[in-house]
Amino acid sequence: MGNTIKFVQGNEACVEAALYAGLDFFAGYPITPSTEIAELLAYRLPQIGGKFIQMEDEIASLCAIIGASLTGRKVMTATSGPGFSLMQEALGYAVMTEIPCVIANVQRGGPSTGIPTHVSQGDINQARWGTHGDHAIIALTASNHQDVFAMTVEAFNLAETYRTPVILLFDEVVGHMREKLVLPAAGEIPLVDRLRTSVKEGVDYHPYLPREDGRLPMSDFGGVHRYNVTGLVHDMWGFPSTDPQTVHGLLRHLVDKLENRANEIARYREYHLEDAEIVMISYGSSARSALHVVENRRQRGERMGLLELQTLWPFPSEMVRQKCAHAKSVVVVEMNMGQIMQSVKLAVAHPERVFLANRIDSNFITPSDIMNILRIIQGKGV
Amino acid sequence: MAVKDYLRERFLPHMWCPGCGHGEVLGGLVRAIENLGLSKNEIVMVSGIGCSSRISGYVDFHTLHTIHGRALAFATGVKISRPELKLIVPMGDGDALAIGGNHFIHAARRNLDMTAIVMNNRIYGMTGGQFSPLSGENISATTAPYRTIDRGFDVVELAKAAGATFVARSTTYHVQQMTETIQKAITHKGFSVVEVLTQCPTYFGRKNKIGGAADMITWFKDNTTPIGSKAKQENAALIERGIFVQIAAPEYCEEYQKVVERATKGRK
Structure with a gap:
């Protein structure tokens, strides 16, 4: 049986890939030139029992997907420059709390409202440094629809592997251009599932105590482990701390887990x-x-x-x-x-x-x- | 279970000032949950930023202490993802209705099944006593050294207009009524709002020369009255407390299931 071949926009390729990767929760707000992603997911997600919600603005969209991710879902939002600016505080929250999520930014001309329907690659450094404080981030991009597909799947995989937000920095040309996309068969591209804790009910689970390999197994909200998640500097319990050693340790962990693996993450x-x-x-x-x-x-x-x-x-x-x-x-x-x-x-x-x-x-x-x-x-x- | 079984003793004592009303709200909330016999695993508490929002750290539920003003947006994601969970969202007055005002009205509009508790002390406490959109006029605050000219929101009227299907008000003087009200709010199917008038003796009381915590609580006793009471008819300045709205309306997560049904109709 051959692969399905489609003739699609880049934004559609992104949607196909997100669904392939297991996306089951999307929250978003309309903005050119990313809107097709929300439109298509509004159509597709309910068909597979997934959740789609149009929020009141972009920061609410990112907040909503972070909340949904904590309950165990693979989540995504999509936006463009002004919406990406509005998301920055919540982006830092996802970095700090190490909650996997994918944010597609289909770039348009800026600054401010800029040129909504024209192309730019002006948000590169914003993706790196837009949210305040020392931190690390993963941002991926692609030049053609086959790679839009591959990088979107990669974004979900890296988000789960490293417990981090991953930004897809597409641009208006890639987003709106139509070209061929060969849909990979199920299983053709490996998918990374969430690493969940093996700690049993009744035994103390430390949500922010990294394993020896630096990874933090998660426990779904609503499950047997009740814990605290905060954007404040926190200890292994997820409780606020101002202890200098804890502050230092957390910041180093957040940066090193990605910066020390730049070669592994390089595509x-x-x-x-x-x-x-x-x-x-x-x-x-x-x-x-x-x-x-x-x-x-x-x-x-x-x-x-x-x-x-x-x-x-x-x-x-x-x-x-x-x-x-x-x-x-x-x-x-x-x-x-x-x-x-x-x-x-x-x-x-x-x-x-x-x-x-x-x-x-x-x-x-x-x-x-x-x-x-x-x-x-x-x-x-x- | 006893009240203490709902608290995280490891993280106590709490960080609120002596005389702060937030502890009374915590007490009322935990008693309400105890009375309802809810399992700790089925409750998710989502809070924002501010003194009041620290409440989530002290309770032994799934707790999400988020960013300023956005608690309801996070809670929306949790709830739609897992509709079977009970969502409780305590917020301060600035958190809920200044920076978070947009999320507040939209959560009410959607009628998501969750309980928003506005712990209204009419001041930003954590940052040191600035006026909030609920301070009202003629109030002293560190950012209003010549007293406020800003008109205040009425949480009840705002929630009603935005479409909340359960709207109530209580105070830290009326602790038993507060507990019962929160209990009813949690039981209500749909978006419930409970405004609790609470005291900040450290900033609001001191800046406005109202006195200490006991004086402020007494003020709640003297200046509030049950909805539609005779006292209210005689003195319009009294603040009404009780349940203002309690209506049945389609709940968002249940309505979403209809979308799923329409999307899957005719499919295998």
Whole structure:
């Protein structure tokens, strides 16, 4: 039996993947260009007995899915820039309380209301640092619908593995563009189920005492273990604490559990990097144009390659440094003012060789845009 | 079970000031649950931020101490996910009706089966005595050194207008009535709101020269009256207490099942 092939929007691919991953609770608020995700899930979730609710705003949406996740469900919300801004406090709560959840941000132009129906990749650093305080986060992205599917499933898997919110940073072009999607068969992509505690009823369960491997087995709200969950700094019981050792231990745990595993969490694609003198680094829809340029230049014999990032946070510094080790120049292609370029410069041995090829006028960056900038970088002029 | 069996002794004593009314609300709430004979495993308490919201730490239920103003949004997720659980959401006046006002009216509108308890001491206590949307006019607070000009909300009227199907008011003087009211609210099928007038002697009492805790509780005795009493007819300034609304209306989780039925109709 062959796989089902669909011709869909990126937002639909995201929905198919979320359902494949076991999503059974979605709360959201309408916002362009992510609304199709909510619309489709309003249609699909009740068909499988799942829960869909349209909340009064975006922060309520994230709060609702965090509450549902605690009862044992796989949960998700979807939004765009202004809604993502509104969610930031609840995002920090999910980080602090280590409650798995997935947040899709289909990026549009900002700041503020910006340009709702046009493309941007301007929320990259907001995803990393939008909520206050030292913390770590996982953010994934994709440039095509097959990868939107893969990364969405990955987002649910990583959320459960590391007990963390995972942000899907799609962009308007990927979200609204239609292309082929091959739906994987059941079981084709492994799914990570929640790690639940083996502590029996009547025995003390410490909700925030990590195992030796750093993982925290959960107990569903409504189950046999009653415990406290708080956004305050807390001890192993989940009770507020101001003990300096407890504060230090918790913050280190929250950051180290992801930052120390940046290599494990790194997902990427590479094209013609083996002998590349010019390494392009891109992600999301802009990587499609970058790939076009690379393939075109390769045909002319130029040693050019593409590193397409799928994990943006934690930033895969070590991998990026290795891939760029022999590059004469590194060109970061993105639709913002250099948000990932900053991280690339920090990662590579020669930051002075890192250049930005970008577009910020709300139009999609095309291969010819990139080639024009490349000619200037190479000293050839327009 | 005894009252103490509902408390987490490990986390006591509580952090409230001497004379604070929140302990009386805790007592009334726990007695209400004891009277109803509910299992601790079936209760989820969700609270926000503020003095009142610390109540969730002290009770031996599934407890979710969330972010400022959003307790009802978290509770909505828990309830829709697991409709069989009993949701109790204690909130302070600022928590429930300033930063959380939007969630309050929408939870009431949906008629989700949960109990919201507004512990109204008319002041932000944890941050040190700022006025709230329930302070009303002519009140002294640290952010109102020349007294407030802001008009206050009436929780009862707001909850009624937003569609809550059970709306009641009590005070920390009327502890037995408070317990009975909370009991009825928890039993009610739908969104129930209980406003409990509670004293903050540390800030509201001191700033407004009302006196200590006993004076403030006495004020509740002298300035409240049962709904529709003769005293109210003679003195309109008295605050009514009792059950204002108790009606049957479609509950959200039950209605959602109809959506599931419509979505699955004709499917295998």
